[in-house]
Amino acid sequence: MYGLTIFGLTIQEGSVRVALFITCVNDTLFPGTGRAVVTLLRRLGVDVDFPAAQTCCGQMHVNTGYRDEGARLAHHTIAAFSGYDAVVVPSGSCAAMVREQYPRLPGPPGFAAAVAETTPRVHELTEFLVDVLGVTDVGAYFPHRVTYHPTCHSLRGLHLGDRPLRLLRKVRGLELVPLPNEEECCGFGGTFAVKNADVSAAMCADKVRAVLDTGAEVLCAADNSCLTHIGGTLGRQKTGVRVMHLAEILAATEPVTGAAGVARGGRGGAA
Amino acid sequence: MSSRERILARIRAAVAGAPDVEIPRAYRGAGDLPDTGLVDLFARRVGDYRAVVHVVPETGAAERISASLTARGARRIVVPGGFPEPWPSVPGVELMTDGPGLGAAELDTVDGVLTTCAVAVAETGTIVLDAGPGQGRRALTLVPDYHLCVVRADQIVAGVPDAVARLVPDRPLTWISGPSATSDIELNRIEGVHGPRTLEVLVVT
Amino acid sequence: MTRTFLGLPGPRPGAAGEGFPARAARAVRDSQLRFNLRKATRTIRARRAGVVSELPDWAELRRAGKAIKDHTLRNLDAYLLQLEEAVTRAGGHVHWAADAAEANRIVAGLVRATGETEVVKVKSMVTQETGLNEALLAEGITAYETDLAELIVQLGDDRPSHILVPAIHRNRAEIREVFAGRMAGWGRPAPEDLTDDPPALAEAARVHLRERFLATKVAISGANFAVAETGTMVVLESEGNGRMCLTLPETLITVVGIEKLVPTWRDLEVFLQLLPRSSTGERMNPYTSMWTGATEGQEFHLVLLDNGRTGVLADETGRQALRCIRCSACLNVCPVYERVGGHAYGSVYPGPIGAILTPQLHGMESELERSLPYASSLCGACYEVCPVAIDIPAVLVHLRAKTRHPVAERAGMAAAGWVLERSGRLARMQRLGGRLRRLAPERLPGPMGGWSDTRDVPELPAESFRAWWERTDGGRR
Numbered sequence: 024m025y026g027l028t029i030f031g032l033t034i035q036e037g038s039v040r041v042a043l044f045i046t047c048v049n050d051t052l053f054p055g056t057g058r059a060v061v062t063l064l065r066r067l068g069v070d071v072d073f074p075a076a077q078t079c080c081g082q083m084h085v086n087t088g089y090r091d092e093g094a095r096l097a098h099h100t101i102a103a104f105s106g107y108d109a110v111v112v113p114s115g116s117c118a119a120m121v122r123e124q125y126p127r128l129p130g131p132p133g134f135a136a137a138v139a140e141t142t143p144r145v146h147e148l149t150e151f152l153v154d155v156l157g158v159t160d161v162g163a164y165f166p167h168r169v170t171y172h173p174t175c176h177s178l179r180g181l182h183l184g185d186r187p188l189r190l191l192r193k194v195r196g197l198e199l200v201p202l203p204n205e206e207e208c209c210g211f212g213g214t215f216a217v218k219n220a221d222v223s224a225a226m227c228a229d230k231v232r233a234v235l236d237t238g239a240e241v242l243c244a245a246d247n248s249c250l251t252h253i254g255g256t257l258g259r260q261k262t263g264v265r266v267m268h269l270a271e272i273l274a275a276t277e278p279v280t281g282a283a284g285v286a287r288g289g290r291g292g293a294a
Numbered sequence: 295m296s297s298r299e300r301i302l303a304r305i306r307a308a309v310a311g312a313p314d315v316e317i318p319r320a321y322r323g324a325g326d327l328p329d330t331g332l333v334d335l336f337a338r339r340v341g342d343y344r345a346v347v348h349v350v351p352e353t354g355a356a357e358r359i360s361a362s363l364t365a366r367g368a369r370r371i372v373v374p375g376g377f378p379e380p381w382p383s384v385p386g387v388e389l390m391t392d393g394p395g396l397g398a399a400e401l402d403t404v405d406g407v408l409t410t411c412a413v414a415v416a417e418t419g420t421i422v423l424d425a426g427p428g429q430g431r432r433a434l435t436l437v438p439d440y441h442l443c444v445v446r447a448d449q450i451v452a453g454v455p456d457a458v459a460r461l462v463p464d465r466p467l468t469w470i471s472g473p474s475a476t477s478d479i480e481l482n483r484i485e486g487v488h489g490p491r492t493l494e495v496l497v498v499t
Numbered sequence: 500m501t502r503t504f505l506g507l508p509g510p511r512p513g514a515a516g517e518g519f520p521a522r523a524a525r526a527v528r529d530s531q532l533r534f535n536l537r538k539a540t541r542t543i544r545a546r547r548a549g550v551v552s553e554l555p556d557w558a559e560l561r562r563a564g565k566a567i568k569d570h571t572l573r574n575l576d577a578y579l580l581q582l583e584e585a586v587t588r589a590g591g592h593v594h595w596a597a598d599a600a601e602a603n604r605i606v607a608g609l610v611r612a613t614g615e616t617e618v619v620k621v622k623s624m625v626t627q628e629t630g631l632n633e634a635l636l637a638e639g640i641t642a643y644e645t646d647l648a649e650l651i652v653q654l655g656d657d658r659p660s661h662i663l664v665p666a667i668h669r670n671r672a673e674i675r676e677v678f679a680g681r682m683a684g685w686g687r688p689a690p691e692d693l694t695d696d697p698p699a700l701a702e703a704a705r706v707h708l709r710e711r712f713l714a715t716k717v718a719i720s721g722a723n724f725a726v727a728e729t730g731t732m733v734v735l736e737s738e739g740n741g742r743m744c745l746t747l748p749e750t751l752i753t754v755v756g757i758e759k760l761v762p763t764w765r766d767l768e769v770f771l772q773l774l775p776r777s778s779t780g781e782r783m784n785p786y787t788s789m790w791t792g793a794t795e796g797q798e799f800h801l802v803l804l805d806n807g808r809t810g811v812l813a814d815e816t817g818r819q820a821l822r823c824i825r826c827s828a829c830l831n832v833c834p835v836y837e838r839v840g841g842h843a844y845g846s847v848y849p850g851p852i853g854a855i856l857t858p859q860l861h862g863m864e865s866e867l868e869r870s871l872p873y874a875s876s877l878c879g880a881c882y883e884v885c886p887v888a889i890d891i892p893a894v895l896v897h898l899r900a901k902t903r904h905p906v907a908e909r910a911g912m913a914a915a916g917w918v919l920e921r922s923g924r925l926a927r928m929q930r931l932g933g934r935l936r937r938l939a940p941e942r943l944p945g946p947m948g949g950w951s952d953t954r955d956v957p958e959l960p961a962e963s964f965r966a967w968w969e970r971t972d973g974g975r976r
């Protein structure tokens with residue numbers, strides 16, 4: 024059982040309110056990731072709330088050039104999570120959006136203050152585990168050969184550093200293999216993948232080659248958007264390499280026989 | 295309105311109301327770097343540029359210059375005014391002073407140049423010439439294919455900030471780090487394009 | 500290879516029709532180009548990383564570099580006047596050019612006044628920006644590029660594709676072809692037995708240009724820095740062609756953008772560390788020349804160029820692009836640049852810095868200019884390496900918000916925004932999607948097809964997370 028340390032205070036379990044910001048992509052396309060986060064956090068003694076008003080951080084709109092529409096979603100998001108002591112986000116890019124871009128967005132009176140208030144409480148999942156809960160061994164078991172892709176916003180936006188690796192190294196049975204040129208972008212970039220599909224595909228092809236070079240069975244990351252992109256290519260090329268969100272690996276406690284980390288996007292694969 | 299006035303007016307309109315910016319200088323400034331082992335570091339760093347480096351005591355300098363020029367097979371070497379007397383005498387090598395007869399085309403026919411320097415930087419392996427005594431005008435160390443530069447140990451400073459602090463801006467300055475080179479073919483450094491293709495540095499301790 | 504190209508801001512024939520995606524798509528398919536770029540950028544990245552990590556105070560230097568430039572830009576009017584005074588005091592002549600045409604007119608006039616019809620040039624971005632060589636040619640003046648890469652580009656009738664190494668898209672074998680075939684048309688021919696050994700190619704350039712250096716009476720250069728306090732110009736280079744041009748001719752004309760200023764002599768201690776390590780990945784570049792006014796009997800003219808810079812300065816977010824010291828580290832690290840090269844950007848300023856500079860200097864009238872802010876996955880590698888901490892992704896996003904968007908995209912974004920603004924609407928859409936999921940096509944419609952051409956499309960789950968949460972009370976039921 025863990026006491027929660029937030030802002031340097033150790034608070035008795037139950038007296039802090041932790042919210043899960045699932046993000047629109049996970050909510051809609053990858054509910055398994057959300058369930059894994061809930062399972063994992065409960066195992067660690069944290070009972071998360073799911074504020075039902077939440078929708079989307081606004082990143083797609085803002086990054087595509089629809090700043091005003093994106094700002095409205097940001098206002099909505101900030102309002103949805105007000106009053107929580109901590110907000111956990113299983114997505115590096117959405118966490119980076121809140122932290123880096125919200126302060127630059129226009130808003131109604133009080134928005135800037137609310138952003139300044141809320142932002143320090145928003146934690147990407149591995150930050151929450153390592154920095155707030157102070158754990159690296161989350162009691163997981165996952166006997167597979169795994170490689171980790173540090174997505175751009177996790178790496179250069181949030182500066183997650185080796186937090187994900189420290190968590191993975193403590194997973195029993197897991198063989199962690201380094202990904203060559205890991206810091207290179209996979210080519211997703213939101214609407215970049217659509218607007219500049221050829222360049223995006225060329226970047227992804229190199230990432231896929233690097234993944235295959237590791238001989239890993241599973242590619243994991245802290246962001247499902249990039250995994251959809253890389254996984255979609257891995258699937259199309261019928262490589263047999265699965266992609267899994269880091270949370271799904273950390274939530275696993277018993278031998279997995281293929282059901283937990285289903286190949287994404289593989290048509291006719293397990294749903 | 296002249297373009298001068300127009301540009302200035304546009305600038306003033308563009309930055310009106312913007313706050314000014316403090317400059318944080320928390321980097322290692324002049325005097326902050328350790329000044330021990332500079333000769334060694336300098337020699338190593340110059341060597342990294344594939345320049346030839348010798349470290350000799352004062353008493354051995356003339357002999358070393360003579361040996362280098364002989365090994366080079368040089369016949370005519372320019373020596374700028376102010377190079378410390380007495381000049382070494384090297385059998386078979388004519389040491390010539392700069393003068394009105396030495397235009398760019400004539401300079402192109404000499405075999406090399408022998409100079410001193412103003413400052414040298416250990417961390418980057420750089421020598422700086424400021425057209426002072428023994429250094430001459432800038433063309434002298436540019437057109438000939440071989441440059442032998444004598445550096446006194448007390449001219450070596452630790453880092454770039456130390457060198458900037460020592461130099462006088464209104465003199466023509468040439469910072470030299472290794473022989474002429476290019477990175478233009480496949481981004482790999484290749485020595486030897488338009489400047490001297492051989493740089494030899496003699497550190498006198 | 501496309502020949503459509505924006506000089507800045509001159510005429511732009513045909514450029515308007517084709518955006519970055521189409522140019523990039525063509526470039527991506529050029530496997531030789533991709534091979535050349537991959538090899539070159541990977542070499543330089545590793546070298547830069549090595550020499551940057553050597554300095555324990557890199558972060559502090561970067562902070563200082565950023566602040567010095569911001570402070571200069573904030574007080575640019577005063578510093579330009581100070582520079583003018585210092586240069587004049589030292590015997591130089593200062594000219595002000597509001598745009599490219601005026602700069603070219605000034606330079607052509609200065610050359611004509613000397614009675615010469617040939618000039619040598621040191622690589623300078625700003626005279627590429629103004630299209631100076633073409634303007635001089637129209638006046639009967641031939642400009643000879645002397646930088647090795649510029650020479651390759653000029654001889655090959657090609658276009659520069661990189662800030663620092665304009666011929667980065669050419670490998671050694673291609674360079675040999677250009678030299679062997681074209682040198683004779685411009686002066687001294689290449690040796691009969693020229694090989695593609697890099698030192699042999701460098702030697703060929705040395706011999707080809709030597710007489711030209713020794714005989715030409717007028718030179719045109721740019722400058723990396725201009726020190727307001729002292730009037731000193733600073734040029735960093737490698738080959739010695741810069742020194743040849745700056746030293747030997749009787750007349751020197753230096754053209755600089757007004758953002759090249761630094762306030763004090765001391766400020767050079769910062770930039771002489773930031774620039775070489777960021778650009779060629781060396782502790783120091785082979786040659787740096789500094790001169791103040793008329794030097795060693797030379798006549799000196801300084802042309803200060805605006806050409807859209809004051810417009811950039813007026814944009815609070817965009818103005819940080821003016822901090823750029825043209826090191827090219829952002830190009831070298833950019834995964835998009837690495838795969839498409841510089842020509843796809845259709846401007847003298849390619850890569851990440853080009854993607855934020857071209858539309859700002861130029862406006863966003865054409866398809867190309869509107870598409871440049873989207874030529875990035877926002878991976879942030881450029882910001883991380885930039886020695887003056889230009890937040891390129893932030894400026895890209897800022898510029899995206901200023902562009903005109905396609906109608907269909909606007910409609911789609913508005914619809915998505917409407918759905919996402921209320922959780923109830925999102926939930927309804929998710930339920931609808933869950934029911935229809937077996938009907939989803941394998942190839943996505945419209946512009947989304949670019950995705951599904953090479954990637955599988957994720958399958959919609961039967962139940963969204965929020966529906967699961969509601970049904971099971973967060974898994975407790």
Ligand code: SF4
Nearest residue numbers: 823824826827829885
């Ligand atoms: S934007 Fe930064 S990294 Fe890119 S060329 Fe300019 S200074 Fe260098």
